[in-house]
Amino acid sequence: MELSNNRMTMHQLNPEKWVDQYADYLFNYAVARVSDGEIAKDLVQETFFAGLNSAKNYKGDAAERTWLIAILKRKVIDHYRKINSNKGKAEVRINYNTNSDSEGDWLEEQVADPFSKLENDVLENEELGLAIHECISKLPKKQSLVFTMKTIKGISTEDICNELGINPSNLWVMIHRARTALMGCLNQNWF
Amino acid sequence: MIISHDEARIICCKAQYGEASLWERLKLKLHITFSKNTAEFSKKNTKLSTLCDNAYLQGLTEKEKQAMKEKLKENN
Numbered sequence: 645m646e647l648s649n650n651r652m653t654m655h656q657l658n659p660e661k662w663v664d665q666y667a668d669y670l671f672n673y674a675v676a677r678v679s680d681g682e683i684a685k686d687l688v689q690e691t692f693f694a695g696l697n698s699a700k701n702y703k704g705d706a707a708e709r710t711w712l713i714a715i716l717k718r719k720v721i722d723h724y725r726k727i728n729s730n731k732g733k734a735e736v737r738i739n740y741n742t743n744s745d746s747e748g749d750w751l752e753e754q755v756a757d758p759f760s761k762l763e764n765d766v767l768e769n770e771e772l773g774l775a776i777h778e779c780i781s782k783l784p785k786k787q788s789l790v791f792t793m794k795t796i797k798g799i800s801t802e803d804i805c806n807e808l809g810i811n812p813s814n815l816w817v818m819i820h821r822a823r824t825a826l827m828g829c830l831n832q833n834w835f
Numbered sequence: 836m837i838i839s840h841d842e843a844r845i846i847c848c849k850a851q852y853g854e855a856s857l858w859e860r861l862k863l864k865l866h867i868t869f870s871k872n873t874a875e876f877s878k879k880n881t882k883l884s885t886l887c888d889n890a891y892l893q894g895l896t897e898k899e900k901q902a903m904k905e906k907l908k909e910n911n
Binding site for chain 1: 879
């Protein structure tokens with residue numbers, strides 16, 4: 645039975661396309677927050693389940709992906725609540741600034757560390773990752789697949805050709821088209 | 836030694852993955868000296884590679900996606 649027959653509401657949800665269209669995007673979002681691929685994968689799966697179960701509540705005010713991201717955010721929060729439910733096991737990570745000669749005011753130094761660009765870089769890289777995934781999702785299916793296999797998963801040209809039944813010339817034409825489209829898609833904000 | 840714009844761009848893409856031969860890279864370099872468009876494309880292509888590296892892109896395998904689809908169907 646088609647997923648869409650059973651669950652699709654009048655507001656254009658297409659659950660049968662969720663995995664192809666949004667799984668990588670949601671996974672990237674989740675893995676940036678939980679730093680664990682397996683947990684991130686489970687959270688994405690749970691997000692899809694929750695999406696299916698609450699499809700009738702989808703009013704179409706937000707785009708489908710935005711709606712799924714909102715569900716995933718709650719899943720991430722639930723995940724941290726769960727692992728921190730035993731207070732003694734909560735983990736706090738602090739990067740101590742070992743270059744400082746000053747003594748005493750160490751906590752204040754950590755709060756406003758003028759030498760660290762870490763937080764901004766992490767945020768910017770995460771935003772960049774989501775922007776790239778969004779652009780990849782707009783590519784034709786085969787270009788998206790070839791680009792992902794080659795660039796994100798680092799699979800060899802030979803293995804991709806064998807798996808997809810194409811020759812290297814076809815592969816490079818698809819990579820070229822995908823990269824050209826991505827440059828156009830990312831152009832406004834990132835070039 | 837002379838190549839078309841399309842061929843130059845494809846070599847440029849191969850070079851991003853370290854898969855252009857020495858001969859191909861030479862042909863590309865020569866082409867870039869007289870083609871402003873290809874030079875611009877090459878610059879952007881290199882920038883795209885840097886962006887992809889900086890973003891630490893991660894994705895699910897096709898197998899994992901298939902498994903997700905199966906579970907979604909079961910859950911439905």
